[in-house]
Amino acid sequence: MNNFFLNAPLTINISLSYRCNFTCHHCYSREISPTEELTFDDFKKISQILSDWKVPFLNIGGGEPLLVSWLFDFVKFSNQKGLHCSMNSNGYLLDKEKAKEIKKAGFTSVGISIDSPKEEVHDSFRNKKGSFKRALSALENLAEENVKTTVSMVISKLNKDDFEEIVPIVENYKVKQLYLHNYKCSGMGYKNMEKLDLTPQEWKEFYKKALEVRKNNPHITISFDDPIMHLLPEYNERPLVRGSTCGKLSLNIHSNGDITPCGFMSVKIGNILKDDIIKLWKESPVLNTLRNPVPQGKCTSCSIYENCLGGCKARAFIMAGDFNNPDPHCWKEGGDNR
Amino acid sequence: MTVKISDDVFERVEEENLRQAEEALSKGIYEVAENLGVLTLIKAGLMTQLNIMGYHIWNKIKEPKTISQLAEEISKDFDVPYETALEDVKIFLKDLIDSGFIIYE
Ligand code: SF4
Numbered sequence: 047m048n049n050f051f052l053n054a055p056l057t058i059n060i061s062l063s064y065r066c067n068f069t070c071h072h073c074y075s076r077e078i079s080p081t082e083e084l085t086f087d088d089f090k091k092i093s094q095i096l097s098d099w100k101v102p103f104l105n106i107g108g109g110e111p112l113l114v115s116w117l118f119d120f121v122k123f124s125n126q127k128g129l130h131c132s133m134n135s136n137g138y139l140l141d142k143e144k145a146k147e148i149k150k151a152g153f154t155s156v157g158i159s160i161d162s163p164k165e166e167v168h169d170s171f172r173n174k175k176g177s178f179k180r181a182l183s184a185l186e187n188l189a190e191e192n193v194k195t196t197v198s199m200v201i202s203k204l205n206k207d208d209f210e211e212i213v214p215i216v217e218n219y220k221v222k223q224l225y226l227h228n229y230k231c232s233g234m235g236y237k238n239m240e241k242l243d244l245t246p247q248e249w250k251e252f253y254k255k256a257l258e259v260r261k262n263n264p265h266i267t268i269s270f271d272d273p274i275m276h277l278l279p280e281y282n283e284r285p286l287v288r289g290s291t292c293g294k295l296s297l298n299i300h301s302n303g304d305i306t307p308c309g310f311m312s313v314k315i316g317n318i319l320k321d322d323i324i325k326l327w328k329e330s331p332v333l334n335t336l337r338n339p340v341p342q343g344k345c346t347s348c349s350i351y352e353n354c355l356g357g358c359k360a361r362a363f364i365m366a367g368d369f370n371n372p373d374p375h376c377w378k379e380g381g382d383n384r
Numbered sequence: 385m386t387v388k389i390s391d392d393v394f395e396r397v398e399e400e401n402l403r404q405a406e407e408a409l410s411k412g413i414y415e416v417a418e419n420l421g422v423l424t425l426i427k428a429g430l431m432t433q434l435n436i437m438g439y440h441i442w443n444k445i446k447e448p449k450t451i452s453q454l455a456e457e458i459s460k461d462f463d464v465p466y467e468t469a470l471e472d473v474k475i476f477l478k479d480l481i482d483s484g485f486i487i488y489e
Pocket of ligand 1: 355
């Protein structure tokens with residue numbers, strides 16, 4: 047069988063609000079995301095639409111979801127509609143009381159962001175003193191309530207050399223999965239790119255080391271989200287969906303209901319409350335471009351194109367204005383696209 | 385020893401694909417039916433899709449059964465010799481067992 051196509055996405059990433067108690071240096075959403083917020087009733091309508099469409103997973107991001115006063119009611123409602131809800135939080139507000147509410151609301155898992163194993167680096171990167179300690183106590187509070195947790199780390203110049211030190215730290219808090227996210231050049235991430243983003247060669251070195259770390263730590267799942275890793279012979283994963291998964295497995299819904307292929311691309315394909323989502327999923331020219339990429343530049347002669355498909359489409363689009371441009375993080379020789 | 389679906393598997397029928405596959409089968413266009421994913425399976429970050437034939441076998445395993453029971457049923461359903469069905473079932477199960485979607489009990 048070679049025709050992998052879903053009648054609906056498997057995951058919807060949704061932002062109920064972009065309000066945040068942090069001002070992180072790499073924040074992808076600050077400065078580019080809508081300030082308009084739909085009401086709780088609107089979001090209930092959205093849950094109903096997604097449930098009717100048989101979307102199984104709803105991941106709540108933002109902004110900081112815990113600033114939304116009706117978050118738990120929304121999750122309870124969505125659960126009743128058959129959606130499995132998770133969220134990403136900076137953990138600062140996640141005290142024992144909140145952990146109990148999270149458990150009661152029925153979250154399937156909660157992801158906490160930690161960007162360095164060093165307290166002072168994390169706090170300065172996240173622009174909030176005490177945020178490292180609060181992130182760890184959020185993990186502890188969730189573990190006490192038996193809520194499944196994951197940790198997300200955005201890789202940048204600040205943590206590329208010591209990221210592996212986070213593994214024993216988070217293992218103490220029963221964390222099941224560690225996501226090592228590639229740096230996204232959108233929002234503040236774009237503004238601070240020169241300072242924070244790795245060069246293609248540094249990405250290569252980082253991924254080589256990260257695969258070693260993964261091999262040496264089989265008791266925790268270490269996950270990546272970067273198709274260019276196929277360039278490394280030691281990376282032998284063969285995911286069912288090749289290249290970037292945006293618009294193939296997932297979609298993103300903003301706080302005003304606008305739909306984009308992912309949270310890092312500002313290309314709007316429609317609005318969940320105004321447009322026919324099923325039609326958009328099947329017919330959107332943007333989604334069809336993402337699903338049917340055409341190799342350009344050095345990708346045309348790349349032996350792993352079939353698996354990579356040009357890498358992260360958001361990065362290519364932001365940096366070159368063209369989804370088909372080779373991923374700017376790609377270290378393959380044959381052209382400079384940064 | 386019976387085979388059964390692992391408890392933590394999430395499954396979703398791709399209804400439109402299923403309709404198209406059934407239509408293709410009814411017209412005898414087997415290649416189209418074979419290439420359409422009609423059931424999506426997810427388990428702990430792993431994902432796979434089954435075509436309409438796989439979907440048919442998958443539904444039979446909703447009740448745990450031995451591989452030979454399964455082959456007998458498939459042999460009857462598709463009117464093929466038992467040995468052929470047994471070979472097909474073994475091929476079908478191999479990847480799903482390796483990736484933990486189906487387990488031995
Ligand atoms: S050249 Fe293109 S296809 Fe090859 S690894 Fe780089 S981005 Fe991917």
